[in-house]
Amino acid sequence: MSEDRTNLVTGLVVGTLVGVGVGIGLGFLFAPRPGRETRELVRRRASEVGERVRERAHEATDRVRSAASEAAEKAREAVGDLAQRGREVLQEGAERVRGAYDRGVEAAREKREELLGRLEELEEGGR
Incomplete structure (x- = not known):
């Protein structure tokens, strides 16, 4: 979860x-109502606000989960790549x-052949 998303939710x-x-x-x-009405109104409004807070918190949680899931998928793809x-x-x-290695083996074979050829020449010249 990124710091920006955490700050947004907070x-x-x-x-x-x-x-x-x-x-x-x-x-x-500023309530021009009697105490009982005011308390009932405050209770209802607080309940409505509480419900909105729960809804927004749920939405924010869903967005954060979605973003985290997308980030995890991108990370998996990057690791795979x-x-x-x-x-x-x-x-x-x-x-x-x-x-x-193959070039080295070929060069060694050629050098061996060259040296064997010289050795034969030397042996024939020495006879």
């Missing part, structure tokens, strides 16, 4: 709670080593 929750508190306070200050590239580089390196 800001959403804090902002909602501050709004609820201010709304309740203003409701008490890197692993594939690593296999390709390893294969290329192995092919280069095999090529160098």
Whole structure:
């Protein structure tokens, strides 16, 4: 989960709670109703706000889960791509080593033939 998403969720929750508190306070200050009506109104509004907070928290949680899932999938793809590239580089390196080995074997064979030819010449010249 990214820090930006965490900050977004935190800001959403804090902002909602501050709004609820201010709304309740203003409701008490400016309510032209009797105490019982005011308390009932505050109770209903608090219940509505609480429900909205739960809904938004649920939505935020879903968005965060979705973002985390997408990030995990992208990470898996990136790891897969890197692993594939690593296999390709390893294969290329192995092919280069095999090529160098084969060239070395061929050069050694040619040198051996050359030296054997010289040895034969020396042996024939010494007779």
